[in-house]
Amino acid sequence: MMIQLQSQVSSSFWPISPIPIEAPKGRMSVLNVRSGGRRGGIRCEAMAAGTGTGMGPYTGRDPNVKKAEWLRQKAPQGHKYEEVKESLSRLNLKTVCEEAQCPNIGECWNGGGDGISTATIMLLGDTCTRGCRFCAVKTSRTPPPPDPMEPLHTATAVASWGVDYIVLTSVDRDDLPDGGSGHFARTVQTLKTLKPDIMVECLTSDFRGDLTAVHTLLYSGLDVFAHNIETVKRLQRIVRDPRAGYEQSLSVLRHAKQSKKGMITKTSIMLGLGETDDELKEAMADLKAIDVDILTLGQYLQPTPLHLTVKEYVAPEKFVFWKEYGESIGFRYVASGPLVRSSYRAGELFIKTMVREMAYSSIGVPQ
Secondary structure (H helix, E strand, O other), rough: EEEEEEOOOOOOEEEOOEEEOOHHHEEEEEEEEEEEOOOEEEEEEEEEHHHHHHHOOEEEEOOOOOOOHOOOOOOOHEEEEEEEHHHHOOOOOOOOHHHOOOEEEEEEOOOOOOOOOOEEEEEOOOEEOOOOOOOOOOOOOOOOOOOOOHHHHHOOEEEHOOOEEEEEOOOOOOOOOOOOOOHHHHHHHHHHHOOOOOOEEOOOHHHHHHHHHHHHOOOOOEEEEEOOOEEEEEHHHHHHHOOHHHHHHHHHHHHHHHHHHOOEEEEEEEOOOOOHHHHHHHHHHHHHOOOOOOEEEOOOOOOOOEEEEOOOOOOOHHHHHHHHHHOOOOOOOEEEOOOOOOOOOOOOHHHHHHHHHHHHHHHOOOO
């Protein structure tokens, strides 16, 4: 059973500096994004000379691209789903799964076909210091400080459920000297102290390329190191915050693999943003060259019209092709489908088995 949670953080009105975007006829407009008190919401004030719109050159709805039928999901239900939901409510904890309205919440919380329930814990608050164009998380240059008790509270809650696989993730925290890696590491260490046999996956930021911060987390006791490259090389500056980057993400993943023997590495790419097949093959080759073990591929879905436009709804058959292609070039595990997300069924039996294999191999125990 795997759980993914978001600790509650009080939400204030945190302004950030205006972000310039392109206005009609070359005139300058400004999109001023402020985090609001609404659940998972943002407040946007668009000031385009005479236009009153916040749409940029890569945003808005494309009337020629209709949402595909295969993206529709049934309302979540089931015994395990209700059990997980009740326990989270009782402990007054919120999951990323709920906050982001993830389409896989029913399947993951019910355990899919393997009986391993999945959810995700978000550390370091709910406000990010970056503004990637695909993401609906609130942003601010000065988010609230981390809760120093969060590592203990999170670890205690997770240990009390008796789960055997957990995913920890976080917002970007460029305002912190170490990017939040120390806070992340303390959570893992506390969790491992309370429950030594639990398997921990950490889905991290790039820590501004600070490999010392990456190193801190690598030696905290985690089992799987995940960092998302998000898209192909050409689209990086369009899709991600300027402080992120293709080579920087590759550097983080490379360091994780090379610095800790037996460390399993994982990344994710969104499809439907305008990438070509050749560009995706290039990205997959670059990831395989640094020995990334696990790759997830999923359809990009636009949170609001202010976010990046969906260029294509990739057919399920094409996702099957990419899964087979990824496995053919040597990835140990590929999860590929329209509704697949970074932490999609992360505790699946195959990955749990891989964790154990790598652990035995690192200490020289024969299989």
